[in-house]
Amino acid sequence: xxxxxxxxxxxxxxxxxxxxxxxxxxxxxxxxxxxxxxxxxxxxxxxxxxxxxxxxxxxxxxxxxxxxxxxxxxxxxxxxxxxxxxxxxxxxxxxxxxxxxxxxxxxxxxxxxxxxxxxxxxxxxxxxxxxxxxxxxxxxxxxxxxxxxxxxxxxxxxxxxxxxxxxxxxxxxxxxxxxxxxxxxxxxxxxxxxxxxxxxxxxxxxxxxxxxxxxxxxxxxxxxxxxxxxxxxxxxxxxxxxxxxxxxxxxxxxxxxxxxxxxxxxxxxxxxxxxxxxxxxxxxxxxxxxxxxxxxxxxxxxxxxxxxxxxxxxxxxxxxxxxxxxxxxxxxxxxxxxxxxxxxxxxxxxxxxxxxxxxxxxxxxxxxxxxxxxxxxxxxxxxxxxxxxxxxxxxxxxxxxxxxxxxxxxxxxxxxxxxxxxxxxxxxxxxxxxxxxxxxxxx
Numbered sequence: 001x002x003x004x005x006x007x008x009x010x011x012x013x014x015x016x017x018x019x020x021x022x023x024x025x026x027x028x029x030x031x032x033x034x035x036x037x038x039x040x041x042x043x044x045x046x047x048x049x050x051x052x053x054x055x056x057x058x059x060x061x062x063x064x065x066x067x068x069x070x071x072x073x074x075x076x077x078x079x080x081x082x083x084x085x086x087x088x089x090x091x092x093x094x095x096x097x098x099x100x101x102x103x104x105x106x107x108x109x110x111x112x113x114x115x116x117x118x119x120x121x122x123x124x125x126x127x128x129x130x131x132x133x134x135x136x137x138x139x140x141x142x143x144x145x146x147x148x149x150x151x152x153x154x155x156x157x158x159x160x161x162x163x164x165x166x167x168x169x170x171x172x173x174x175x176x177x178x179x180x181x182x183x184x185x186x187x188x189x190x191x192x193x194x195x196x197x198x199x200x201x202x203x204x205x206x207x208x209x210x211x212x213x214x215x216x217x218x219x220x221x222x223x224x225x226x227x228x229x230x231x232x233x234x235x236x237x238x239x240x241x242x243x244x245x246x247x248x249x250x251x252x253x254x255x256x257x258x259x260x261x262x263x264x265x266x267x268x269x270x271x272x273x274x275x276x277x278x279x280x281x282x283x284x285x286x287x288x289x290x291x292x293x294x295x296x297x298x299x300x301x302x303x304x305x306x307x308x309x310x311x312x313x314x315x316x317x318x319x320x321x322x323x324x325x326x327x328x329x330x331x332x333x334x335x336x337x338x339x340x341x342x343x344x345x346x347x348x349x350x351x352x353x354x355x356x357x358x359x360x361x362x363x364x365x366x367x368x369x370x371x372x373x374x375x376x377x378x379x380x381x382x383x384x385x386x387x388x389x390x391x392x393x394x395x396x397x398x399x400x401x402x403x404x405x406x407x408x409x410x411x412x413x414x415x416x417x418x419x420x421x422x423x424x425x426x427x428x429x430x431x432x433x434x435x436x437x438x439x440x441x442x443x
Contacts, residue, residue, distance in 0.1 A: 023064075024072050024107040024119070027068065028073070028074050034061055070121040071119065072119055073117070073119075073120060073222040073223070073226050076115055076268050077115065079268075082263065084104050087103075087221065088104075090221075091103065100125070102120070102215060105118060105121055114325075124149030124152075125148075125207075125208035125209075127200045127203045127205060129184065132180055134147050134179040136190070137175070138163040145157040148212045155179060164190060165190065165192035165195050167199040174192050177190050178193065180199075193209075235321050239274055241281035241285050242285075243289065243328075244286070244288040244335050245281045246270045247266060250269065253265050266329075266332040267331075267332050268328075288339060292339070294362070295338050296334055299313070302383035303358075303383035309330075317334070341386075342385045343419060345381075351413060352409070352410060354409055355409075356405070358382065358406070360380065361380055361398050361402045362381055364399065375392065376391070386422070389416075390427055392427070399434075401434070402435055403431070405429065407429075408427030410424065
């Protein structure tokens with residue numbers, strides 16, 4: 001299964017030849033390059049050994065981690081507080097069992113996107129020259145390989161799916177096995193939990209297993225919180241649906257608010273939702289996202305003058321994807337603004353007044369009428385997301401997504417639920433923009 005190192009591995013090796021000083025940012029990049037190289041090769045069941053560039057990179061990563069005290073993780077600044085509390089809770093549980101401490105250290109370094117580089121300090125347990133690298137859970141339909149240290153990060157999960165024990169070689173059903181790596185030779189073995197003591201020459205593995213369990217939990221916490229590489233390009237409509245999901249669940253949290261509250265911003269939550277649970281948005285999320293995108297695309301026709309925020313939002317929604325922190329934040333803010341303004345819709349004009357206005361057709365429903373045959377009910381919004389409704393009894397039907405100049409009479413003011421709605425009658429319309437101008441994919 002031997003292969004060639006990717007170009008990124010060689011580039012890192014050349015760069016590291018010039019500077020051996022451990023730097024958190026460079027170490028974080030080197031860790032990712034090494035993991036990528038390992039996943040592309042999966043050399044048998046061993047750590048990379050057949051490639052000079054990969055070996056050099058692995059040696060530098062090991063030395064840099066030793067200098068900094070552990071593995072580097074890139075974490076959103078606002079997630080540091082909650083994350084530190086969870087790691088401290090794990091450390092307290094570990095200390096009660098008398099195992100080695102687990103610490104989260106802030107290096108003080110940040111990337112241009114405001115993510116902090118932190119170090120998880122806690123060594124994988126070593127017994128009789130063997131490092132406990134990973135815990136393999138065979139319960140359920142699949143197999144879960146939880147890494148305890150760097151050797152575990154570079155293992156092929158499929159190589160341990162059968163649950164065999166390479167010590168006793170007995171074939172039986174196992175719920176847990178351990179992957180150990182020899183500290184000197186790099187040899188890898190999969191050992192059943194019942195055989196671990198015998199394999200280690202009689203050393204009691206209980207404390208080492210407990211230490212490994214807590215380290216695996218800490219690494220899982222950090223990997224879950226770790227910021228995805230930036231820029232992270234995402235399709236516009238897909239990200240908007242997850243942004244709507246986050247806004248509906250938590251309200252809008254700007255990056256500044258998140259930093260003050262030591263929590264995650266809406267943009268980061270939405271991106272994490274998209275990456276981890278792509279099918280999570282429900283019909284309500286998709287409807288909110290589609291409504292906000294249609295409104296933003298119609299804004300240049302709905303209003304003569306746009307605010308700076310509205311101009312930025314229009315630019316974002318006319319792109320096919322979002323790829324920067326700013327774009328993701330703008331899209332979340334747009335959805336929040338549309339949702340808030342729609343909920344706070346105001347009555348417009350006065351009953352009996354004859355008016356001329358520009359509106360977006362949000363929804364069209366048809367119903368039978370004994371007098372008119374068919375009546376079209378139009379749910380409309382203006383540029384400020386004030387809601388209007390009109391029952392059309394004759395004339396050319398309108399379509400959802402049209403932007404029209406409307407002349408009509410204010411029939412009355414009413415409320416649909418908690419929202420203020422202005423009822424129109426005796427209207428004439430002129431189409432200013434067709435549905436295709438504001439169309440949202442999938443709607």
